[in-house]
Amino acid sequence: MSTELDFIPPAKPIIGTEEREAVDRVLASGMVAQGPEAAAFEQEFSAALVGGREVVAVNSGTSGQHLGMLALGLKPGDEVIVPSFTFAATANSVAVSGGVPVFVDVDPETFTLDPAAVEAAVTERTVGIQPVHLYGHPASMDQLVEIAQRHGLWLFEDAAQAHGATWNGAQVGTFGDAVMYSLYPTKNMTSGEGGMVGCASSETARQVRLLRNQGMEKQYANEVAGYNNRMTDIHAAIGRVQLGKLPAWTATRQANAAFFDAHLEGVVTPVVRENASHVYHQYTVRIEGATAAERDAFATALREEHKVGCGVYYPTPVHRLETFQIDLDLPVTELLAREVLSLPVHPSLSELDRERIVAAVNTVAKAGA
Numbered sequence: 001m002s003t004e005l006d007f008i009p010p011a012k013p014i015i016g017t018e019e020r021e022a023v024d025r026v027l028a029s030g031m032v033a034q035g036p037e038a039a040a041f042e043q044e045f046s047a048a049l050v051g052g053r054e055v056v057a058v059n060s061g062t063s064g065q066h067l068g069m070l071a072l073g074l075k076p077g078d079e080v081i082v083p084s085f086t087f088a089a090t091a092n093s094v095a096v097s098g099g100v101p102v103f104v105d106v107d108p109e110t111f112t113l114d115p116a117a118v119e120a121a122v123t124e125r126t127v128g129i130q131p132v133h134l135y136g137h138p139a140s141m142d143q144l145v146e147i148a149q150r151h152g153l154w155l156f157e158d159a160a161q162a163h164g165a166t167w168n169g170a171q172v173g174t175f176g177d178a179v180m181y182s183l184y185p186t187k188n189m190t191s192g193e194g195g196m197v198g199c200a201s202s203e204t205a206r207q208v209r210l211l212r213n214q215g216m217e218k219q220y221a222n223e224v225a226g227y228n229n230r231m232t233d234i235h236a237a238i239g240r241v242q243l244g245k246l247p248a249w250t251a252t253r254q255a256n257a258a259f260f261d262a263h264l265e266g267v268v269t270p271v272v273r274e275n276a277s278h279v280y281h282q283y284t285v286r287i288e289g290a291t292a293a294e295r296d297a298f299a300t301a302l303r304e305e306h307k308v309g310c311g312v313y314y315p316t317p318v319h320r321l322e323t324f325q326i327d328l329d330l331p332v333t334e335l336l337a338r339e340v341l342s343l344p345v346h347p348s349l350s351e352l353d354r355e356r357i358v359a360a361v362n363t364v365a366k367a368g369a
């Protein structure tokens with residue numbers, strides 16, 4: 001029985017009996033490492049989300065970005081254009097692959113790469129662009145594809161938060177040379193931990209497969225120095241079940257978002273471009289004009305006075321983290337880092353939860369206005 005005092009968590013993975021039965025089936029088979037479940041998961045994921053492109057399963061989204069970039073031919077010192085307003089993995093994956101992340105600003109409405117800023121950042125050392133479909137809203141893919149083609153750059157989509165989002169009616173992940181999806185527990189679907197790499201060419205896919213498994217396609221015929229970034233069949237079995245549930249979960253996220261759009265007051269609600277569908281990994285509002293301290297106080301009031309969990313993704317722009325410490329002026333990124341606040345939008349919200357979230361946000365916004 002739920003009472004009004006239950007804390008509404010900001011995210012909540014849904015693991016059902018089907019997932020448990022799938023894991024049991026793999027455990028009972030005695031073959032738990034990468035095998036037939038992972039292969040079936042790749043096929044099903046490709047058909048459902050990546051327009052039939054070849055997909056390679058790996059042990060995390062970050063591994064997928066790392067291997068994908070190596071497969072695309074990234075060499076030490078090569079520059080890759082990335083947003084700074086994202087999770088650190090976007091830039092980390094460039095850095096650990098030997099490349100140099102070049103941070104540019106984002107669009108203030110969609111929070112995704114600003115194509116004009118990308119164009120301005122291209123140098124003779126640039127080899128690729130890594131747009132992030134942040135919170136589940138697609139980046140401006142027509143302009144980014146055009147810029148990439150004109151300069152001969154590869155495009156690697158970071159779709160960690162955007163399983164199934166569309167742009168001009170096509171799913172994200174079908175625009176670039178490669179795409180990565182994360183299967184971390186708080187993402188729109190999970191395998192426990194895991195990542196999927198979709199590839200436009202079968203040669204890129206082959207390279208990712210080689211790098212995933214010690215450089216081997218045939219056992220003990222190692223071709224290159226590779227890694228062990230395989231996905232176990234235990235994880236793949238969970239992912240296969242979750243993939244089947246994703247469409248209904250996405251529809252619920254979208255219905256929750258529509259409810260918030262209609263009822264929230266005193267905050268800036270998310271923009272959805274006319275040619276886009278948003279899958280609401282996060283429902284992120286802006287507390288317009290707030291300082292970081294004021295936004296943090298808003299979040300504290302939601303949590304402590306109203307028991308509404310919420311999150312700030314991301315409070316520090318990646319270029320300013322200790323990892324990179326780059327002195328850059330990215331005004332939209334700085335503004336968003338001060339103002340954004342993500343509300344629970346996950347598919348386990350009850351109707352009462354949604355009403356409590358709206359009442360809480362509207363009350364706190366009014367008190368602060």
Ligand SMILES: *Cc1c(COP(=O)(O)O)cnc(C)c1O
Nearest residue numbers: 060061062087089160182183184
């Ligand atoms: C989660 C995430 C990643 C990394 O995925 P993992 O599976 O956690 O390694 C990369 N980019 C973005 C934008 C993410 O949200």
